[in-house]
Amino acid sequence: MTDIVLEDIRKSYGPVEVIHGIDLDVASGEFVVFVGPSGCGKSTLLRIIAGLEEVTSGTVRIGGEVVNDMRAADRGLAMVFQSYALYPHMTVYKNMAFGLENSKLPRAEIDRKVRDAAEMLQITPYLDRRPKALSGGQRQRVAIGRAIVRDPQAFLFDEPLSNLDAELRVAMRKELALLHTRIGGTMIYVTHDQTEAMTLADKIVVLQGGRVEQVGAPLDLYNRPQNVFVAGFIGSPRMNLVETVAASSGDGLSLTRAGTALAIPAVGGIAPGDAVTFGIRPEHIHLTDGEPDILATVTVAEQLGGETYIYCEAEGLPQITLHQPGQVLVSAGDPLKLAVDRTNLHLFGADGRAIANGLAA
Amino acid sequence: MAEAGTLRPGLKGLLTARRGRGGKRHWTDWFAYLYLLLGVVLMFGPVVWLTLSSFKTPAGLVEFPPTMLPLGQIAVEVEGHDKPLPLYRVTMEDGTTRELAQIRRIGIISQMVDPAAPGETLKVPIAQREPVREFRMAWENYRDPLERFDFVKYFWNSVIVTAVATIITLLINSMAAYALSIYEFRGRNAIMLLVIGTLMIPITVILVPVYLVVTQLNMVNTLWAVILPGAATPTGVFLLRQYMLTIPRDLIDAARMDKASEWSIYWRVVMPLAMPAIAVLAIFSVMWRWNEFLWPLIVLNRSEVYTLQVGLNAFQGELDVQWHYILAMTVVTLIPVVLVFAFLQRFITTGIANAGMK
Numbered sequence: 001m002t003d004i005v006l007e008d009i010r011k012s013y014g015p016v017e018v019i020h021g022i023d024l025d026v027a028s029g030e031f032v033v034f035v036g037p038s039g040c041g042k043s044t045l046l047r048i049i050a051g052l053e054e055v056t057s058g059t060v061r062i063g064g065e066v067v068n069d070m071r072a073a074d075r076g077l078a079m080v081f082q083s084y085a086l087y088p089h090m091t092v093y094k095n096m097a098f099g100l101e102n103s104k105l106p107r108a109e110i111d112r113k114v115r116d117a118a119e120m121l122q123i124t125p126y127l128d129r130r131p132k133a134l135s136g137g138q139r140q141r142v143a144i145g146r147a148i149v150r151d152p153q154a155f156l157f158d159e160p161l162s163n164l165d166a167e168l169r170v171a172m173r174k175e176l177a178l179l180h181t182r183i184g185g186t187m188i189y190v191t192h193d194q195t196e197a198m199t200l201a202d203k204i205v206v207l208q209g210g211r212v213e214q215v216g217a218p219l220d221l222y223n224r225p226q227n228v229f230v231a232g233f234i235g236s237p238r239m240n241l242v243e244t245v246a247a248s249s250g251d252g253l254s255l256t257r258a259g260t261a262l263a264i265p266a267v268g269g270i271a272p273g274d275a276v277t278f279g280i281r282p283e284h285i286h287l288t289d290g291e292p293d294i295l296a297t298v299t300v301a302e303q304l305g306g307e308t309y310i311y312c313e314a315e316g317l318p319q320i321t322l323h324q325p326g327q328v329l330v331s332a333g334d335p336l337k338l339a340v341d342r343t344n345l346h347l348f349g350a351d352g353r354a355i356a357n358g359l360a361a
Numbered sequence: 362m363a364e365a366g367t368l369r370p371g372l373k374g375l376l377t378a379r380r381g382r383g384g385k386r387h388w389t390d391w392f393a394y395l396y397l398l399l400g401v402v403l404m405f406g407p408v409v410w411l412t413l414s415s416f417k418t419p420a421g422l423v424e425f426p427p428t429m430l431p432l433g434q435i436a437v438e439v440e441g442h443d444k445p446l447p448l449y450r451v452t453m454e455d456g457t458t459r460e461l462a463q464i465r466r467i468g469i470i471s472q473m474v475d476p477a478a479p480g481e482t483l484k485v486p487i488a489q490r491e492p493v494r495e496f497r498m499a500w501e502n503y504r505d506p507l508e509r510f511d512f513v514k515y516f517w518n519s520v521i522v523t524a525v526a527t528i529i530t531l532l533i534n535s536m537a538a539y540a541l542s543i544y545e546f547r548g549r550n551a552i553m554l555l556v557i558g559t560l561m562i563p564i565t566v567i568l569v570p571v572y573l574v575v576t577q578l579n580m581v582n583t584l585w586a587v588i589l590p591g592a593a594t595p596t597g598v599f600l601l602r603q604y605m606l607t608i609p610r611d612l613i614d615a616a617r618m619d620k621a622s623e624w625s626i627y628w629r630v631v632m633p634l635a636m637p638a639i640a641v642l643a644i645f646s647v648m649w650r651w652n653e654f655l656w657p658l659i660v661l662n663r664s665e666v667y668t669l670q671v672g673l674n675a676f677q678g679e680l681d682v683q684w685h686y687i688l689a690m691t692v693v694t695l696i697p698v699v700l701v702f703a704f705l706q707r708f709i710t711t712g713i714a715n716a717g718m719k
Binding site for chain 1: 609611612614615616617618619620621622625629630633634636
C-alpha cells in the first residue's frame with residue numbers, strides 16, 4: 001500500500017519543456033487514470049513515476065520517500081507496457097519469473113508465486129509456451145501476471161488495452177477492475193480512451209499539453225467540467241460546444257449566434273457583449289413541440305435500437321449531436337425543434353474556464 | 362509436387378518445384394532451372410574441381426588434356442619380374458588391340474610382355490600404346506602433409522586462433538554495441554562515427570606500428586599475437602549495434618522494471634535477442650580468422666605456431682610448387698568453414714526480436 005505524490009514536476013527534452021509543473025496526490029489503493037489526447041505528456045509522466053525518465057525539476061515521492069535519484073528497479077513498482085514487452089525468447093513461466101530471479105528469491109518461492117499468479121489469470125496451461133504462440137489477450141494477461149508476481153508497491157499501466165480488439169478490450173477492462181478490487185494495490189493507468197477512464201477510475205486526471213486540466217472522480221468531471229477542454233474530452237459522443245455572444249434580454253441574458261438565441265437567466269460573471277461558449281451534452285437536448293431553442297435539420301440518424309443518435313445542423317451553428325433513448329424515427333432532411341435543458345447547461349468564458357455548470361430552471 | 366508445394370516442401374519438393382500446373386512446365390521453369398544450374402556450376406564447380414584434383418598425383422595434375430576424375434595406371438604382377446609392371450592398351454600392326462605390361466622403355470620403343478604369356482617379349486612403338494587407368498585416389502596427398510609436415514599441429518593452431526578470437530570478438534563487440542545502442546549519452550553518434558571511421562584505415566598502414574606493439578608485449582611467436590590485435594572489429598560493432606537498435610525499447614524498460622542489473626539485461630535479454638546478428642558476426646569472424654594470412658605470416662615465425670594458411674605457404678617454394686599438397690590441404694582448410702556455415706546459417710534468416718511484441 002503506497003501513496004504517490006508529485007510536486008511541481010517538470011520535464012524538458014533539450015529546450016523543449018513537455019511537462020509544465022504537475023502536482024498530484026495518488027492515495028494508497030487508489031485507481032487513478034491519466035487521460036488526454038496523444039502528446040499530452042501522460043506516458044512521460046508515467047515513465048517519470050516509474051523511474052524510466054528523470055525529472056528536470058520537482059519531486060516524486062513514493063510512500064513518503066523521495067525517489068528522484070532512485071533507479072527504476074529499486075522503486076518497487078511494476079509496469080505493464082502498451083506493447084506488453086514480453087521477452088520473446090523466454091517462456092511465459094520465465095517471463096513471469098525473471099523479475100523474481102533478479103530479486104534473488106529462492107526457487108520454490110518463485111515457483112509458488114508464478115503458479116499462483118498464473119492460476120489467478122487463468123494462464124496456467126500456457127506457462128511453457130513462448131509469447132509468440134499466444135493470442136493478444138493471453139499476452140496481455142502474461143504482462144499483467146508479470147507485474148502481479150512481484151507484489152509491487154504500485155502498478156503502472158501504459159495504455160495496456162490499446163492493442164486489443166474492441167470486444168476483448170471491454171472484457172479485459174472488466175477484469176482489470178476486478179483485479180483492482182481483489183488485490184487492491186495503488187494503480188496508475190494511462191489511456192487516451194475516455195471510456196476506459198470513466199469505467200475504471202476512482203480518480204481521473206485529465207492532461208493536455210503537459211498540464212493538468214482537471215482532477216476528480218469520473219462523474220464529477222462529467223457533470224462539472226472546469227473548462228472547455230475537459231467538457232469536450234470527457235463524454236462520448238462529445239458535448240455540443242457553441243461559441244456565442246451574450247446579449248441582454250429582459251431581466252436575463254440571451255446567447256446569440258447567427259439566427260439562434262438561447263435565453264438564460266442572469267448569471268454572475270457574464271455581462272452583455274461577452275464571448276460565452278455554451279456546452280450541452282447530447283442527452284440533454286430534447287425534441288419539443290413548443291417554442292424551440294434551436295431549429296435544426298437532421299443530417300444523419302443512427303438507430304441502435306435501444307437508443308438513437310441524431311446528428312443535425314442548424315444555420316450558423318456547428319454540428320449538433322442528440323442522444324435520445326429508444327427509437328426516434330427521423331431521417332436525413334427532417335426538420336427538428338430542439339429544446340436545451342437549462343439545468344444541465346454549461347457556460348464557459350472567453351478564457352475557456354467554466355462560469356456555470358447547470359443553471360436554475 | 363505442385364500441390365505439395367503449398368505445404369512445407371521437403372527437399373525433393375523444393376528441388377522439383379515449378380510454376381506450371383498439371384505436370385506441364387512453364388517457360389519460367391526452364392529459365393529458372395537453367396539459371397540456377399549456371400549458378401551451381403559457377404559457384405560449386407571450382408570447389409568440386411579442387412576436391413577432385415586434390416586426389417590426383419603430381420603427374421595427373423599437370424596432364425594435358427586434364428581428366429575430371431583422379432586416375433591411376435593399373436600395374437600387374439608378371440611372372441619373372443620383381444615389381445608390378447604398368448599395363449598398356451596396345452594397337453598391334455594388324456589392327457587388333459591387346460593389353461600388355463611394359464618391362465622397360467628404350468627411346469621410342471617399349472619392351473612389353475603379355476601378362477598371360479610372360480615368356481614372349483614384344484617391341485612396340487610408344488605412339489601405339491596408351492595407359493590403362495582406373496579411378497584411384499592419391500591419399501598420400503593428405504597423409505604426407507598431415508604426418509610429415511605437422512599439419513595437424515597447424516590445424517589445431519588455426520582452430521585455437523579462430524575459436525578464441527571469435528569468442529573474444531563476439532564478447533567485446535557486443536558489449537560496445539550494447540553501450541552504443543542501448544544507452545543514450547552525449548557524443549554517442551560521434552563515437553560510433555569514430556568506430557566506423559577506422560574502417561577506412563587499411564591494415565597495411567598499421568601493420569608496422571601494430572607489429573611494434575606486439576613485439577613490446579613479447580607476443581611474437583605466440584598465438585595471442587594473432588588473436589588480440591584484430592579482436593575488436595568496427596564492422597562487428599556496427600553490425601551488432603544496428604541490430605540492437607531494432608530491439609524494442611520497451612523490452613529494456615521492462616527488464617529495468619524487473620530489477621535486472623545492466624549485466625543481466627545485456628546477457629539475458631539483449632544477447633539472446635541479438636542472436637541472428639551475433640551468428641552473422643560469428644560466421645564472418647570465423648572466416649576472417651581462418652583465412653587470415655598476412656598478419657600471421659608476419660608475427661608467427663616458428664613452425665610450431667604456424668596456422669594452416671601460413672603452413673600452406675610452405676609448400677610454395679621459390680622454384681617448386683607442390684600443387685598436390687596445396688590442393689589437399691586447401692580442402693582440409695575448407696572443411697571447418699563449411700561446417701560452421703552449415704550450423705549457423707539458419708540463424709541468419711531468423712529474426713526473433715519482434716515475436717513477443719504486439
